[in-house]
Structure formats: structure tokens, C-alpha cells
Amino acid sequence: MFEKEESCGLFGIFGDPEAVQKTYFGLYSLQHRGQESAGIASSNGEFIQCYKGMGSVNRVFRRGTGFLEKLANPTAIGHVRYSTTGSSKSINSQPLLSEYSRGQVAVAHNGNLINAALLRDEYEAYGSIFKSTSDTEVIIHLLAKPTHISNPDPLAHVLNHLQGAYCLLFLYADRIEAARDPYGIRPLCIGQTEKGSYIVASESCAFDIIGAKFIREVEPGEIVRLDKDGLSSRFFVKPGTVTPAHCIFEHIYFAKQNSTIFGENVHEFRKKLGRQLAIEHPADADVVIPVPDSGTSAAIGYAEQSKLPFDMGLVRSHYVGRTFISPEQKTREQEVKLKLAVVKEIVTNNSIVVVDDSIVRGTTTRGKIRTLRQAGAKQIHMRVSCPPIRHPCFYGVDFPTREELLANNRNLKQIKEFLEVDSVGYMSLEGLLSCATLPADNYCTACWSGKYPIPVDTTVNKFSLERYQLQMFGDYPETNE
Numbered sequence: 484m485f486e487k488e489e490s491c492g493l494f495g496i497f498g499d500p501e502a503v504q505k506t507y508f509g510l511y512s513l514q515h516r517g518q519e520s521a522g523i524a525s526s527n528g529e530f531i532q533c534y535k536g537m538g539s540v541n542r543v544f545r546r547g548t549g550f551l552e553k554l555a556n557p558t559a560i561g562h563v564r565y566s567t568t569g570s571s572k573s574i575n576s577q578p579l580l581s582e583y584s585r586g587q588v589a590v591a592h593n594g595n596l597i598n599a600a601l602l603r604d605e606y607e608a609y610g611s612i613f614k615s616t617s618d619t620e621v622i623i624h625l626l627a628k629p630t631h632i633s634n635p636d637p638l639a640h641v642l643n644h645l646q647g648a649y650c651l652l653f654l655y656a657d658r659i660e661a662a663r664d665p666y667g668i669r670p671l672c673i674g675q676t677e678k679g680s681y682i683v684a685s686e687s688c689a690f691d692i693i694g695a696k697f698i699r700e701v702e703p704g705e706i707v708r709l710d711k712d713g714l715s716s717r718f719f720v721k722p723g724t725v726t727p728a729h730c731i732f733e734h735i736y737f738a739k740q741n742s743t744i745f746g747e748n749v750h751e752f753r754k755k756l757g758r759q760l761a762i763e764h765p766a767d768a769d770v771v772i773p774v775p776d777s778g779t780s781a782a783i784g785y786a787e788q789s790k791l792p793f794d795m796g797l798v799r800s801h802y803v804g805r806t807f808i809s810p811e812q813k814t815r816e817q818e819v820k821l822k823l824a825v826v827k828e829i830v831t832n833n834s835i836v837v838v839d840d841s842i843v844r845g846t847t848t849r850g851k852i853r854t855l856r857q858a859g860a861k862q863i864h865m866r867v868s869c870p871p872i873r874h875p876c877f878y879g880v881d882f883p884t885r886e887e888l889l890a891n892n893r894n895l896k897q898i899k900e901f902l903e904v905d906s907v908g909y910m911s912l913e914g915l916l917s918c919a920t921l922p923a924d925n926y927c928t929a930c931w932s933g934k935y936p937i938p939v940d941t942t943v944n945k946f947s948l949e950r951y952q953l954q955m956f957g958d959y960p961e962t963n964e
């Protein structure tokens with residue numbers, strides 16, 4: 484935790500008198516997928532309005548601003564962002580609202596396009612001007628190209644030009660179109676309110692919060708259209724022609740425990756991981772404690788399987804957002820102490836198994852271990868519910884560079900020494916995949932195996948589109964397109 488970030492969360496709803504309110508709550512429940520910026524675009528059937536800004540949903544749409552009231556329209560899409568291409572700036576917040584020869588369109592994206600730089604070069608060579616540094620803007624240029632507009636299905640035609648991971652929501656004045664890449668890397672699902680309005684969202688937890696029901700996932704390579712006639716579907720890639728590559732990290736860390744993604748509840752999946760981890764790496768200990776929140780379900784499974792007591796030796800503060808301390812003061816250990824507190828009664832004089840979902844750089848984990856040692860833990864056995872991460876992600880998860888990854892150039896003995904633990908055990912890749920419901924080859928596992936399902940240029944990074952250091956002097960408006 485605290486070392487890897489998701490790319491974004493999406494929510495869209497058609498034809499509901501409370502569409503904007505519901506989008507606000509939907510985004511709230513997806514806040515774990517991105518806290519850098521938030522935005523909502525809504526349509527009254529003729530025009531689209533958009534408001535977005537930097538920060539969490541609560542901050543952008545804070546009480547008293549009246550933005551939600553001004554946006555009140557029966558159809559809306561919303562977005563929460565964590566940047567994976569383009570820096571964390573107001574110009575890159577979404578939805579991106581534009582006008583082209585066919586009218587207005589607002590676009591919201593979760594994922595990462597791996598051919599965005601190439602496409603942008605192509606358009607810039609013909610004089611196109613870009614106003615953001617995110618990969619999403621290139622999609623609008625593709626949509627507006629006259630030869631694409633004349634295609635019988637312009638959107639399907641445009642999607643076939645994109646490579647990488649993408650779940651996309653397009654809000655037009657009269658409809659929403661939602662699309663998922665042919666590999667189905669990021670999750671996207673369909674729900675319905677009690678009164679029959681259709682919804683699309685990154686995770687099903689967004690349906691729970693507004694009392695809507697989960698219907699199904701958007702299939703890889705599918706476009707779902709929500710309009711006055713209800714829901715219709717078409718495919719821009721023939722079903723069955725591409726082997727899916729669902730990001731299994733969504734199940735391990737990113738998605739919320741009450742969500743159903745890739746056909747399975749996230750909490751249940753993580754408990755299975757914990758049980759498998761206990762089989763692969765048992766430990767002689769007094770108690771199993773999780774690193775909350777994402778390690779909790781796996782720790783429950785580990786404790787069940789190993790017949791050891793489960794307890795909360797670490798508790799998370801949910802009231803610490805971004806901390807306003809200077810970078811010099813901000814050590815990893817301090818950050819850990821602000822976010823996680825030790826329950827000494829559980830830890831002192833006990834041998835403990837600490838279960839976490841993953842380890843990225845390792846500095847944060849070492850901070851937690853030191854805190855537990857200071858509290859008097861007798862022995863600390865670190866257990867991790869995924870294999871050692873050795874490769875970066877190019878499909879929408881912001882890992883550090885390969886060189887910064889703890890497991891990149893260390894063996895298990897060196898990792899144990901670095902973390903200052905008595906033992907360390909990682910889940911095997913085979914063990915991880917054995918817990919999954921779908922066949923093993925239906926998942927992306929590139930951050931462990933280095934086998935990328937879509938070929939990538941490993942020299943590209945999240946700032947590849949920041950060619951000219953966009954300098955916005957003064958108070959660049961956070962919003963209002």
C-alpha cells in the first residue's frame with residue numbers, strides 16, 4: 484500500500500432525474516481508484532456541461548459551491564483520476580469536453596493507451612493542437628477526423644486504432660456509449676436502478692451505494708449504448724478472437740472488497756489467496772495480522788487455513804488524507820505512523836505473521852516492520868499474497884521504475900534482510916492463478932512474469948507526452964469547460 488496507484492474510476496447513468504447526484508455518490512464509492520482529480524459532465528438532451536477540479540470528489544464538489552445543482556441533468560458521466568499518462572494537473576482532469584463537427588462529446592477514460600505518443604505525433608504533423616498531456620485527448624482527435632466520421636460506425640472504427648488498456652465512457656447530447664478494450668484489462672460493469680435507468684461503472688461497488696443492481700460486465704471488445712430506447716450492444720472486435728488479459732492486480736489490491744469483477748467477488752478472491760499463501764508459506768506464530776485495508780481479506784484466509792488467531796495489530800487512520808508536511812519532514816516511517824497505528828496489546832511479546840497484498844519499493848513495508856518491532860513484536864514473519872513484482876505496468880497502474888522495485892535485483896534472502904523480518908514468503912504465480920475462477924491465460928501477470936499481453940515500448944513513461952513543460956502561470960482555472 485501507498486506505493487502503487489490505480490489509474491481512474493468511471494461512472495455513467497442515462498435518463499434518471501437524479502443522475503448527477505447518483506454520479507456524485509458513484510464516484511465517491513470509486514474514490515479508491517483515484518484522488519488527484521474528479522469531474523462530472525451532464526447532458527440535458529441538447530447540451531453538455533462539465534465541471535471538474537483537482538482533489539477528491541468531496542473537495543471538488545464541496546457543499547455550498549452549487550456545482551452539482553448547476554449540473555443537474557438526466558444523463559451524466561463522472562471520473563476520478565490518478566495519472567498514469569500526463570502529470571497531475573488541472574488540464575488533464577476528466578471528463579474531457581470538446582466540440583467537433585458532430586456536436587459535443589465528453590470522454591472519460593480508465594487505463595493507459597500505449598500508442599498515444601505515436602498517434603499524437605501523427606496528428607501534430609498535420610497541425611492538430613493538443614491542450615492536455617494525457618493520452619485520452621488523442622481519442623477526441625481520432626473521433627473528429629473526417630475520414631473516421633464518414634465510417635458507418637465511427638466509434639467502433641476509432642476504437643480499432645487504440646492499443647493498450649481502456650475502458651471509455653463517451654457522453655453525447657443524446658446518449659452514453661461505453662467501451663472496453665479487446666483484452667478487458669480494466670473492469671467495467673453494467674447496473675440498473677430500481678426505476679430502470681442503466682448505469683456503467685468501473686466496479687459494482689458504485690451500484691451498491693445508490694441501491695442499484697449489478698447486471699453484467701461489459702465484455703472485452705464491446706460497445707454498450709445507453710439511450711432513450713434502453714441498452715444495446717455491439718462489438719468492435721469479433722468476440723472470441725482475442726484472449727482476455729484481465730489485470731489480476733485489480734483482484735489483489737485495487738478493487739474494493741464488495742465489488743464483483745472478472746466474474747468474482749473481490750473479498751472472496753483475496754481470502755482464497757490467503758489460504759493458498761498459508762499452504763505455501765506456513766509460519767510458527769501466535770497471531771496473524773493484516774496490513775489494512777487491502778491485506779485484510781488475505782489475512783483472514785491465512786488465519787483460517789493455518790488455524791492461528793486473526794487480530795488487528797495495525798489499525799488504519801481513515802482521516803489522514805494528503806499530509807501537509809514538507810518533503811524534508813516527510814519520511815516513509817512518519818507517513819506510515821500517520822496512517823497506521825500499532826495495537827500494542829496484540830503485538831507486544833508475540834510472534835506475528837503480517838499479511839500484505841504486495842510489496843513494491845519495500846521502504847513503506849520496512850517502515851511498518853520497524854514500527855511493529857518498536858512495539859515489542861518478538862518475531863515478524865512477512866507474507867505477501869502476490870509474487871515478487873519485478874516489472875513495471877504499462878496498462879494503467881503507476882508502479883515506480885524497474886530499478887526502484889524491491890524485487891528487481893534482490894533474491895529472497897536480500898529481501899528478508901532489507902525488510903528486517905525473521906522470514907518472508909511470497910505467493911507463487913501458479914498459486915495465485917490457481918485461486919482464480921477464469922483460466923490462467925485469461926489474466927495479465929506481466930508485472931511478475933514480464934510477459935506483456937500487448938507488446939510495449941519499455942522506454943515510454945507517464946510523462947512521455949509532456950514535451951514542452953506546459954507552464955500555467957497564475958491561478959489556472961481548475962475547471963469549467
Ligand code: SF4
Pocket residue numbers: 668729730731732733875876877878879880927928929930931
Ligand atoms: S502489468 Fe500487472 S498491474 Fe499492469 S495490467 Fe498486468 S497484472 Fe495488472
